[in-house]
Amino acid sequence: MSPESAPILSVSKLVKRFGGFYALDGLSFHVSSGEILGLVGPNGSGKTTAINVISGLYAPDGGEVVLEGASIGGVASHKLVHRGINRTFQVPKPFLSLTVRQNVEVALAYGGAASAPALADLLDEYRLAEVADRPAADLNNAQQKMLDLVRALATRPRLLLLDELAAGLNPAELDWIAERIKTLAQSGIAIIVVEHLMGFIEHITDRVIVLNAGKEIFDGKLAVAVKVPQVIEVFLGGEHAA
Amino acid sequence: MPNALKHTLFIALPVLVIFAVLPGVYQNHLLLFNFVIFLILAQGVNIIYGFTGYLPFGYVGFFGAGAYGFAVVVMHLHAPGVPAVLAAGVAGVVVGLLLTPLLRLSGAYFAIANLAASLAVLHLIANPALESITRGPYGVSLSATFNPTSAYAAGLVVLALTLGAVVYLKNSRFGLALQAVREDAVSASMAGVNVVRMRVIAWLVSALVAGLAGGVYAWYVSVFYPDNVFSGDFSIFAIVFALFGGVASITGPIVGVIILYGIYNLIGFTTPQYFQLIYGLLIMGLVLFLPAGLVSLATRRGWHVP
Numbered sequence: 271m272s273p274e275s276a277p278i279l280s281v282s283k284l285v286k287r288f289g290g291f292y293a294l295d296g297l298s299f300h301v302s303s304g305e306i307l308g309l310v311g312p313n314g315s316g317k318t319t320a321i322n323v324i325s326g327l328y329a330p331d332g333g334e335v336v337l338e339g340a341s342i343g344g345v346a347s348h349k350l351v352h353r354g355i356n357r358t359f360q361v362p363k364p365f366l367s368l369t370v371r372q373n374v375e376v377a378l379a380y381g382g383a384a385s386a387p388a389l390a391d392l393l394d395e396y397r398l399a400e401v402a403d404r405p406a407a408d409l410n411n412a413q414q415k416m417l418d419l420v421r422a423l424a425t426r427p428r429l430l431l432l433d434e435l436a437a438g439l440n441p442a443e444l445d446w447i448a449e450r451i452k453t454l455a456q457s458g459i460a461i462i463v464v465e466h467l468m469g470f471i472e473h474i475t476d477r478v479i480v481l482n483a484g485k486e487i488f489d490g491k492l493a494v495a496v497k498v499p500q501v502i503e504v505f506l507g508g509e510h511a512a
Numbered sequence: 513m514p515n516a517l518k519h520t521l522f523i524a525l526p527v528l529v530i531f532a533v534l535p536g537v538y539q540n541h542l543l544l545f546n547f548v549i550f551l552i553l554a555q556g557v558n559i560i561y562g563f564t565g566y567l568p569f570g571y572v573g574f575f576g577a578g579a580y581g582f583a584v585v586v587m588h589l590h591a592p593g594v595p596a597v598l599a600a601g602v603a604g605v606v607v608g609l610l611l612t613p614l615l616r617l618s619g620a621y622f623a624i625a626n627l628a629a630s631l632a633v634l635h636l637i638a639n640p641a642l643e644s645i646t647r648g649p650y651g652v653s654l655s656a657t658f659n660p661t662s663a664y665a666a667g668l669v670v671l672a673l674t675l676g677a678v679v680y681l682k683n684s685r686f687g688l689a690l691q692a693v694r695e696d697a698v699s700a701s702m703a704g705v706n707v708v709r710m711r712v713i714a715w716l717v718s719a720l721v722a723g724l725a726g727g728v729y730a731w732y733v734s735v736f737y738p739d740n741v742f743s744g745d746f747s748i749f750a751i752v753f754a755l756f757g758g759v760a761s762i763t764g765p766i767v768g769v770i771i772l773y774g775i776y777n778l779i780g781f782t783t784p785q786y787f788q789l790i791y792g793l794l795i796m797g798l799v800l801f802l803p804a805g806l807v808s809l810a811t812r813r814g815w816h817v818p
């Protein structure tokens with residue numbers, strides 16, 4: 271599963287400030303097609319901010335985001351979607367008053383996928399078929415997260431950013447979603463997974479980046495990371511990272 | 513039968529036929545005309561508020577600009593009624609284009625800025641310095657085009673176009689994408705929707721609708737002052753009617769206008785002394801107990817109301 275190809279995404283010296291506060295402070299990493307990269311770090315270390323910058327929600331204040339050789343820093347989100355990036359949200363963001371089906375239809379119609387996946391299959395695969403005609407507001411949190419994922423998949427991403435998708439799932443659901451994520455990677459999608467559950471990260475990722483205060487402090491296998499003193503200190507020294 | 517056709521045949525067409533036939537059997541043509549105008553304006557509010565979530569407190573700005581667009585081409589270019597109504601539509605769209613920066617605001621900020629913008633348009637047009645163009649505060653008298661029958665017919669055409677636009681929004685991917693933007697702009701962009709472009713298009717369509725309505729109104733009344741066609745009542749009524757019936761639907765604003773404007777005229781004629789009180793209480797009750805409008809009574813029971 272460890273890919274040899276050139277990275278689909280590389281991020282270098284990325285900076286994102288909020289006022290005088292550096293949420294990202296020179297972050298660099300890369301990810302390749304078919305790879306599952308874990309992005310871990312304590313709360314507030316900048317994981318979501320990194321995803322927000324890569325997916326075009328925020329323009330970076332410094333550094334570069336390069337997708338397949340082209341610089342995409344500051345490019346509008348919908349254009350990045352058409353260029354193959356999509357994501358889920360830590361707090362899921364469905365179109366609440368639209369039905370589950372309509373939620374996905376928007377992405378199928380506007381996502382720019384050359385050959386859009388079949389709506390029924392997507393809903394089936396992510397256990398949303400039974401609620402297809404209910405408003406998204408009726409779904410529980412886990413279902414709303416799956417809807418976020420299905421909306422992303424409807425645009426046929428080649429780079430998929432998952433922000434705490436597994437948080438709040440029960441053990442059986444965790445195993446299930448882990449398999450789904452692995453299958454997606456095997457189909458060639460590069461996946462960045464932000465998650466606090468170390469067992470889950472260990473199980474699905476090829477490699478992890480450990481973030482602290484907007485900086486990368488480790489890049490490699492999770493099994494190695496947990497033996498690095500600096501990493502241990504970040505996780506145990508500060509506030510508890512769930 | 514596709515839904516769009518159903519909605520056209522069973523909602524839009526009956527409304528148009530009824531208002532085409534009524535002048536033959538009911539004497540108060542001005543009242544019928546006002547119904548047509550409010551049907552257009554309430555649907556125009558529906559397009560921008562129901563489908564994108566922007567509450568246009570200054571909606572009358574487009575309407576007044578349309579009325580003056582009509583007047584200016586009639587007075588200075590001696591245009592006949594129909595081309596002058598088209599000019600009114602253009603005037604509405606031009607004001608809409610000038611105000612597109614407002615779409616960066618959200619919620620109450622947008623509503624207030626839009627209100628302020630409509631007052632700015634009013635004061636520009638009513639400025640005595642522009643007397644040679646707009647007649648400033650002194651009002652216009654358009655005897656050359658005076659023809660209430662044609663103006664009423666033009667009103668029906670504009671209503672037909674407006675209903676057609678709403679039927680399209682209700683049944684197209686475009687309308688669905690607009691609603692997605694209204695629900696969550698960030699998520700809509702992650703669905704690949706160009707949020708800014710969608711908002712601008714909806715905004716300009718609703719400006720066009722109000723501009724055309726203003727032109728038709730100017731044609732019908734033929735004598736008016738800036739304060740008449742920029743009266744905040746137009747915005748408030750159109751918004752209240754649309755909300756009362758229920759936005760993001762085709763029937764909601766229609767039901768809202770028929771019931772509320774109907775009651776408005778009934779109470780106004782029979783017990784004018786209680787009018788403000790009854791009307792105010794009615795609206796308050798609705799906002800409190802039926803915030804999603806009358807159609808939500810049916811939707812809650814699981815009936816689908818287009």
Ligand SMILES: Nc1ncnc2c1ncn2[C@@H]1O[C@H](COP(=O)(O)OP(=O)(O)O)[C@@H](O)[C@H]1O
Nearest residue numbers: 288292293311312313314315316317318319320
């Ligand atoms: N829009 C924002 N405005 C101001 N500060 C922000 C914003 N987004 C994130 N931050 C701050 O940036 C830091 C990193 O946040 P975030 O990326 O959400 O962390 P993580 O996802 O790793 O928990 C936090 O201190 C957070 O408060």
Ligand SMILES: [Mg+2]
Nearest residue numbers: 317318319360
């Ligand atoms: Mg986060």
